[in-house]
Amino acid sequence: MTKAHKKSSLTHIRKRLLRDKYLYCLAIPGFLFFLIFKYIPIWGVVIAFQNYSPIAGILHSPWVGFDHFQRFFSDPQFGLLFRNTMMINLLSLVFFFPLPIVLALLMNELRSEIYKRIVQSIVYLPHFLSWVIIAGLTFMLLSVSRGFVNESLAVFGMEKIQFLNDPKLFWIILTVQSIWKESGWGTILFLAAIAGTDPQLYEAARMDGAGRFRQMWHITLPAIRNVIFILLILRLGHMMDVGFEQVFLMYNGAVSNVAEVFDTYVYRLGVQQGQFSFSTAVGLFKSVIGLMLVIGANRLAKRFGEEGIY
Incomplete structure (x- = not known):
């Protein structure tokens, strides 16, 4: 993709954002809901492969692989x-x-x-x-x-x-x-x-x-x-x-x-x-x-x- 094409795509996206800015503002609460309560917690599934301790936390809990499964x-x-x-x-x-x-x-x-x-x-x-x-x-x-x-x-x-x-x-x-x-x-x-x-x-x-x-x-x-x-x-x-x-x-x-x-x-x-x-x-x-x-x-x-x- 050439620089001119990239610049044209970015300009097109910017125009669409400005044109529909109020619609995107309305979508922000829904987006934040899914981001905070759905996507960020996904990282917590790693404790399924750990012997998780609330004191040690996710980063320092020992790994046990598939033992729980x-x-x-x-x-x-x-x-x-x-x-x-x-x-x-x-x-x-x-x-x-x-x-x-x-x-x-x-x-x-x-x-x-x-x-x-x-x-x-x-x-x-x-x-x-x-x-x-x-x-x-x-x-x-x-x-x-x-x-x-x-x-x-x-x-x-x-x-x-x-x-x-x-x-x-x-x-x-x-x-x-x-x-x-x-x-x-x-x-x-x-x-x-x-x-x-x-x-x-x-x-x-x-x-x-x-x-x-x-x-x-x-x-x-x-x-x-x-x-x-x-x-x-x-x-x-x-x-x-x-x-x-x-x-x-x-x-x-x-x-x-x-x-x-x-x-x-x-x-x-x-x-x-x-x-x-x-x-x-x-x-x-x-x-x-x-x-x-x-x-x-x-x-x-x-x-x-x-x-x-x-």
């Missing part, structure tokens, strides 16, 4: 943690992920704007409730002693059900909680993508005699297909993550065999027992698996002719 993979709980984490996420992927798409399609078919806004407000509301409130509502509904569901069963002479202490129901309860809390909020991106669909396509379809279901199937869904693939790929990147707060609040001794996941395991060893290096190694393992899933899913999406995320 070997200990983690040889832990008898590893298989249990992997199974529980994957099953909770698979249930969420199968039953929760499609629901925002369906809700968005249904809300898009509403012709009354007032009714549509009311429905949107109702389905968005649970997103703003904390998991503490969600867990409290779950206990109020499903508790054996005073739960509304069990009290109703008792009124009709039926035997009460141990919803919260039954390992077979724990994953189902978590999935239902996630669906109720986040399905409405998840429709936002899909509704935005639907709004960008060319209205002339619907007009042409109506002239050809296509009903509303046909228009939805042949126009709306293909229009948001790329958004669906992108969100699916990003969702696969979190297959090793389970909402810690949700699981922790619903955790009890009776369901420990199905409730112990990587996040609760890290909390017990890293926070409660101070095993910082070991818990960092577990977190790094989760991140690597998530990265591999994203890369694999992105390549698969491109083979099917989709754009992917990069």
Whole structure:
């Protein structure tokens, strides 16, 4: 690259910065957030290969290589943690992920704007409730002693059900909680993508005699297909993550065999027992698996002719 070309490129960049200076100023808080809380802490993963001591610090803690990873993979709980984490996420992927798409399609078919806004407000509301409130509502509904569901069963002479202490129901309860809390909020991106669909396509379809279901199937869904693939790929990147707060609040001794996941395991060893290096190694393992899933899913999406995320 010649000096003249470099100078021309720098001049072009400077002009763009000056032209859009207010937009870049608006982006500064977001940029600082990711820099301070996402990128700078990445250097802390080196303690996964150290016997980290807060007194000695990262620079002076002794290196142990892959000892923490070997200990983690040889832990008898590893298989249990992997199974529980994957099953909770698979249930969420199968039953929760499609629901925002369906809700968005249904809300898009509403012709009354007032009714549509009311429905949107109702389905968005649970997103703003904390998991503490969600867990409290779950206990109020499903508790054996005073739960509304069990009290109703008792009124009709039926035997009460141990919803919260039954390992077979724990994953189902978590999935239902996630669906109720986040399905409405998840429709936002899909509704935005639907709004960008060319209205002339619907007009042409109506002239050809296509009903509303046909228009939805042949126009709306293909229009948001790329958004669906992108969100699916990003969702696969979190297959090793389970909402810690949700699981922790619903955790009890009776369901420990199905409730112990990587996040609760890290909390017990890293926070409660101070095993910082070991818990960092577990977190790094989760991140690597998530990265591999994203890369694999992105390549698969491109083979099917989709754009992917990069």
